[in-house]
Amino acid sequence: MSHRRDWAGELYGLPLSASLKVAGTSIDEDAVDRILAAVGKPFIPVDLNKDSLRTAINEAAEAKEIVDRYRSGPRTRALIRAVGRISKAAHSLARAIKENGDASQLIEDAMPHISTIIPRLAEYTTLLEQRLIKSNAFVRARHDRIPSKRDWLAAVELPNIFEEFFNRKAGRSRSAGAPSGPTVRFIVAVMNEIDHPLNPETIVRAMTMYSELRKARAAVRNRAPGIGKK
Secondary structure (H helix, E strand, O other), X not given: OOOOOOOOOOHHHOOOOHHHOOOOOOOOHHHHHHHHHHHOHHHOOOOOOHHHHHHHHHHHHHHHHHHHHHOOOHHHHHHHHHHHHHHHHHHHHHHHHHHOXXXXXXXXXXXXXXXXXXXXXXXXXXXXXXHHHHHHHHHHHHOOOOOOHHHHHHHHHHHHHHHHXXXXXXXXXXXXXXXXXXXXXXXXXXXXXXXXOOOXXXXXXXXXXXXXXXXXXXXXXXXXXXXXXX
């Protein structure tokens, strides 16, 4: 992947490695053209990088499955407990390795760099546990309903992608009482290509419900390298 992918808050600063990739729908150039046609030519920047947009959408489509895997709930609570146990074990192992210099040397001879790998594991798992706890609390404190993977895609990630590539605020405008505007058309068109059709009213409701989560995610995306149309 071109950047660290994380979906909200500070867990949502969680690095998702290549080992967590899942198979998903991959849109092609024709699909991007259909999406842009739905948005409307007046709203498309002249310097928009279609290849980068396609990459961003494909990464979002891939990530929605990972989002579902780590969203707040019983599985996340079990994950926090497991990471906590690994962290304690790693710290204990790091201390044990330091207790006897001869033992440390024997181990180092057979497993070079083990004296640095174990402390790094201890440090990382401690940080990971803290991020998991913080992100779980973040979502629980702000949302009665935990976002599903489709909620996250349509109301959090795609609006942020729209803002980055189309250089305008992700709006929820209406025309004749119905949701309208380039943002809604973009999300509807993308969902048609990578998931299942989603009603514009559903999109607008989700965008309203998860506006704070979208802001948190935008802050994370803005810190990550490799994101944007250029």
